[in-house]
Amino acid sequence: MPRQSTSRKRRSGSQRGRRRGRRGLLRRPGFYLTLLLLLVIGVIYVLWLDHRISGKFSSDNRWALPARVYAAAVELYAGQPISQWQIIRTVQAAGYQAAGAVLHPGEYRSTKRRLDIYLRKFAYPDRQRPQQRIRIAFADNRIHRITNLDSGADEPIMQLEPELIGKIYPDSYEDRVLLKYEDIPQPLLQGLLTIEDRQFFTHPGINLRGILRAFLVNIKSGTITQGGSTLTQQLVKNYFLTQERNIWRKINEVIMALLLERRYSKQQILTAYCNVIFLGQQGRKSIHGFGTAAEYYFGRPLGELEIEQLALLIGMVKGASFYNPRRQPERAKRRRDLVLDEMLQAGDLSAPVARRAKSRGLGIADKPGWHYARYPAFVQLLKQQLLRDYKLQDLRSEGLQIHTTLDSRLQVLARNKTTTTLDGFEPQAGPEGKQLQSASVFVHNSSGAVLALVGGRNPDIPGFNRATEAQRQIGSLIKPFIYYAALQQDAALSLTDKVQDTDIRIKQQDGSVWQPQNYDRKNHGEVSLIEAMAFSYNKASVRLGRRTGIRPLIRTLQDLGVERHINEYDSLLLGALNLSPLQVAQFYQAVANGGFLVPLNSITEVLDRDGKPLQRYTIQLGQSLQPEINFLINYLMVQAVEYGTAQKLADYPGLRGRTLAGKTGTSNDLRDSWFAGFGDDVSGVTWVGRDDNSTTGLSGATGALVVWAQIMSAYGVKPLGLSAPPDIKWARNIRLRLRGRCTNLGRVPYSGKTVPRSDLECR
Amino acid sequence: MTQLKMLLPVVSALMLTACAGGLAPVRDRSVGDVPTGTGIPLPDETPLIIEPVAEPRSPPPVSTMASAPAVLALLDTSRTQLQANDRAGAVRSIERALRLEPKNPQLWHQLAQIRLQEENWRQAIALAQKSHSLSGERADLQKANTELIERARAGIANNL
Numbered sequence: 001m002p003r004q005s006t007s008r009k010r011r012s013g014s015q016r017g018r019r020r021g022r023r024g025l026l027r028r029p030g031f032y033l034t035l036l037l038l039l040v041i042g043v044i045y046v047l048w049l050d051h052r053i054s055g056k057f058s059s060d061n062r063w064a065l066p067a068r069v070y071a072a073a074v075e076l077y078a079g080q081p082i083s084q085w086q087i088i089r090t091v092q093a094a095g096y097q098a099a100g101a102v103l104h105p106g107e108y109r110s111t112k113r114r115l116d117i118y119l120r121k122f123a124y125p126d127r128q129r130p131q132q133r134i135r136i137a138f139a140d141n142r143i144h145r146i147t148n149l150d151s152g153a154d155e156p157i158m159q160l161e162p163e164l165i166g167k168i169y170p171d172s173y174e175d176r177v178l179l180k181y182e183d184i185p186q187p188l189l190q191g192l193l194t195i196e197d198r199q200f201f202t203h204p205g206i207n208l209r210g211i212l213r214a215f216l217v218n219i220k221s222g223t224i225t226q227g228g229s230t231l232t233q234q235l236v237k238n239y240f241l242t243q244e245r246n247i248w249r250k251i252n253e254v255i256m257a258l259l260l261e262r263r264y265s266k267q268q269i270l271t272a273y274c275n276v277i278f279l280g281q282q283g284r285k286s287i288h289g290f291g292t293a294a295e296y297y298f299g300r301p302l303g304e305l306e307i308e309q310l311a312l313l314i315g316m317v318k319g320a321s322f323y324n325p326r327r328q329p330e331r332a333k334r335r336r337d338l339v340l341d342e343m344l345q346a347g348d349l350s351a352p353v354a355r356r357a358k359s360r361g362l363g364i365a366d367k368p369g370w371h372y373a374r375y376p377a378f379v380q381l382l383k384q385q386l387l388r389d390y391k392l393q394d395l396r397s398e399g400l401q402i403h404t405t406l407d408s409r410l411q412v413l414a415r416n417k418t419t420t421t422l423d424g425f426e427p428q429a430g431p432e433g434k435q436l437q438s439a440s441v442f443v444h445n446s447s448g449a450v451l452a453l454v455g456g457r458n459p460d461i462p463g464f465n466r467a468t469e470a471q472r473q474i475g476s477l478i479k480p481f482i483y484y485a486a487l488q489q490d491a492a493l494s495l496t497d498k499v500q501d502t503d504i505r506i507k508q509q510d511g512s513v514w515q516p517q518n519y520d521r522k523n524h525g526e527v528s529l530i531e532a533m534a535f536s537y538n539k540a541s542v543r544l545g546r547r548t549g550i551r552p553l554i555r556t557l558q559d560l561g562v563e564r565h566i567n568e569y570d571s572l573l574l575g576a577l578n579l580s581p582l583q584v585a586q587f588y589q590a591v592a593n594g595g596f597l598v599p600l601n602s603i604t605e606v607l608d609r610d611g612k613p614l615q616r617y618t619i620q621l622g623q624s625l626q627p628e629i630n631f632l633i634n635y636l637m638v639q640a641v642e643y644g645t646a647q648k649l650a651d652y653p654g655l656r657g658r659t660l661a662g663k664t665g666t667s668n669d670l671r672d673s674w675f676a677g678f679g680d681d682v683s684g685v686t687w688v689g690r691d692d693n694s695t696t697g698l699s700g701a702t703g704a705l706v707v708w709a710q711i712m713s714a715y716g717v718k719p720l721g722l723s724a725p726p727d728i729k730w731a732r733n734i735r736l737r738l739r740g741r742c743t744n745l746g747r748v749p750y751s752g753k754t755v756p757r758s759d760l761e762c763r
Numbered sequence: 764m765t766q767l768k769m770l771l772p773v774v775s776a777l778m779l780t781a782c783a784g785g786l787a788p789v790r791d792r793s794v795g796d797v798p799t800g801t802g803i804p805l806p807d808e809t810p811l812i813i814e815p816v817a818e819p820r821s822p823p824p825v826s827t828m829a830s831a832p833a834v835l836a837l838l839d840t841s842r843t844q845l846q847a848n849d850r851a852g853a854v855r856s857i858e859r860a861l862r863l864e865p866k867n868p869q870l871w872h873q874l875a876q877i878r879l880q881e882e883n884w885r886q887a888i889a890l891a892q893k894s895h896s897l898s899g900e901r902a903d904l905q906k907a908n909t910e911l912i913e914r915a916r917a918g919i920a921n922n923l
Contacts, residue, residue, distance in 0.1 A: 077833035156836035446865035621889040
């Protein structure tokens with residue numbers, strides 16, 4: 001029996017069948033069609049991936065960048081009365097550090113009479129300023145001379161780098177300090193490549209050997225310990241893909257890495273990586289890129305970091321949260337030292353450098369280098385003003401540079417003194433609405449620049465900004481304008497003319513009778529305008545106001561910027577008008593500026609992300625008050641400080657002996673305590689009260705004046721130079737009855753038409 | 764009483780002079796920013812002197828303050844910027860100077876000049892008026908401001 005042949009036959013039969021099937025498969029057109037289809041789909045998919053990455057890293061990459069907000073740059077000039085310490089504090093706020101020798105930008109060195117600073121380069125609104133070393137010599141508590149150490153020339157005036165005070169964030173709360181390739185320090189690049197991707201410059205996007213090695217290691221250890229990802233792959237991961245870890249994502253990652261390398265140069269990829277790598281989280285804000293991380297962790301620009309600080313950042317690439325230096329300092333230090341060791345092994349560092357680096361601490365800045373929450377009340381006002389000209393979207397994403405009017409020294413003083421003074425009146429306990437609160441606005445008289453703004457007693461909690469939003473009765477702060485309207489209307493009226501401070505009964509429209517009272521409940525008889533204003537007599541003021549009429553007063557207030565309708569009620573004469581501290585500050589800006597109103601402003605300049613000017617805000621002058629009459633009001637307000645209701649200013653060392661103008665204000669039942677005052681350069685309005693409008697127990701003189709005085713005394717307001725407009729004449733040796741006593745007032749101003757005739761009696 | 768009778772013609776003469784518009788220079792012992800009140804009650808024998816007195820000022824070229832060199836440097840810069848047609852830069856320089864010396868009438872006048880060049884008539888007038896209100900005794904500046912205001916007013920009239 002031929003068994004073999006049968007089995008062979010059988011085998012060949014089935015084999016033939018199989019082979020026929022296989023050959024058949026290869027012969028079937030359907031097979032090739034499917035293959036073609038898969039290929040086409042594959043190509044389309046790859047093209048789609050390519051499309052996704054194309055344009056992402058083009059040279060003018062448009063990442064959404066927040067707007068950066070700067071305080072006013074501090075000016076230094078020869079002869080300026082400023083202390084070394086003040087200048088040091090300013091540059092420290094910008095991350096400058098003390099050094100033994102000033103060798104790098106961002107360093108300063110202080111000796112008894114000299115301060116050397118290596119200024120960083122900065123793009124100012126009207127010019128670029130390269131980095132330069134300057135020496136400031138001091139003598140007699142002033143700057144004696146400023147020398148540019150690089151050129152040897154003397155500088156008569158110089159601007160310090162403005163302080164970054166805030167950022168206006170996109171909704172995603174992302175923020176980046178964008179680096180160009182040349183901004184990335186060489187040691188950082190070397191270390192990064194050593195730790196993460198040694199073959200970066202030679203591989204095509206993926207590193208097959210690395211993947212294989214990692215694969216084997218993972219198999220051996222049974223876990224996924226090594227990534228084997230190149231920097232390119234990491235970039236793809238960080239930038240395009242979600243956090244899922246699955247095979248499809250890995251495939252995508254590989255394809256996209258290869259495509260990326262085809263499209264972009266190694267330099268571009270490396271730069272993008274350094275700008276994109278995730279390096280931490282603070283609340284809603286995510287920190288991407290080495291530049292941003294340098295600011296966040298060390299408070300300094302990337303280019304100023306030490307090698308051990310760079311090593312820490314490199315180490316954090318593996319896991320920013322895991323190695324968070326603020327929360328896990330020991331773990332972070334170990335990781336950093338490991339990085340330093342590997343860098344040493346790879347020859348990136350010398351042994352002594354590595355040793356010294358490892359011996360140093362982490363160098364983390366105390367507070368995260370963000371300032372966006374530092375002055376929330378001021379930034380709120382700023383945003384309001386910006387939104388008149390810019391869309392919120394642009395503010396959040398175009399990387400604009402916004403230069404403001406903020407005087408950070410005054411702002412910090414204002415904030416601190418507000419808190420300590422109120423704490424002195426009353427501890428912070430008690431329900432929210434009942435707490436004693438305060439708001440202040442300080443303004444540069446001639447430019448209308450808002451120098452400082454305090455919105456409440458707890459400055460770090462943004463919320464109700466009382467400076468701009470609280471509408472409170474202004475009380476006696478209206479009096480200067482009553483007197484202004486009276487003097488304007490009656491050309492023959494002078495400051496030494498008399499008005500009766502006696503009972504006055506006014507019949508209201510509804511038939512009721514109104515009897516205003518003086519603060520001390522006394523009648524003072526026939527008094528001069530000077531006395532009535534200095535001592536804030538209500539009866540005299542109301543009488544004077546009635547004589548003039550309410551309408552001229554309302555017109556004056558409207559000229560000063562009050563837009564809404566004001567009712568013609570007699571109670572207006574006692575300040576029954578609700579206004580915000582900001583509005584009141586606008587009034588007194590005009591009074592302090594010779595009658596010339598300049599709309600209060602918080603912005604000087606807006607630049608685009610490259611530093612090109614987009615908009616300049618310059619002084620826009622309006623004449624709201626007649627200069628001659630306004631001068632008389634200035635004089636009256638000075639008397640209030642000399643011997644009137646504001647005389648307590650003399651208790652403060654920084655204010656004693658200085659000519660200042662002031663007005664106290666108290667509303668009904670002591671619900672509002674106000675003080676408005678100015679010197680030659682700065683004016684300020686302070687309000688103290690309670691949000692629920694209950695009584696404070698404080699008058700203008702015992703409440704708001706104290707806060708104002710604490711601030712201005714520490715700041716150093718310049719004494720008011722009473723420079724009279726041409727039409728004003730001074731009369732000398734004017735004797736006036738003040739508080740019943742004959743007093744020699746010395747010089748008293750008179751407008752041309754009212755020069756006094758000779759008189760024997762004490763006026 | 765007799766003392767006063769002697770003084771009366773002096774006082775009248777002075778007042779007439781004042782009314783004539785030309786104030787005779789008067790020696791004034793109270794120079795500069797003297798605090799205005801002494802608050803001291805007087806005995807009745809003190810003779811009364813009521814005379815309109817012009818506030819004395821010896822005007823410096825631009826500034827006598829400590830910040831003078833800085834202000835001068837900024838003024839220089841602004842002039843250079845104007846020549847280079849950088850009007851915005853010139854304005855910024857002057858505004859920087861004004862932060863140091865807000866009551867310097869020369870600076871306000873410069874700003875008014877720039878606005879005049881820009882044909883911003885109303886601002887030119889306002890700034891010149893501001894300069895005027897600070898110009899004290901400086902006839903040269905007062906004249907310059909008056910002329911500037913006239914030209915600006917003409918500008919407004921021409922535009923209508």
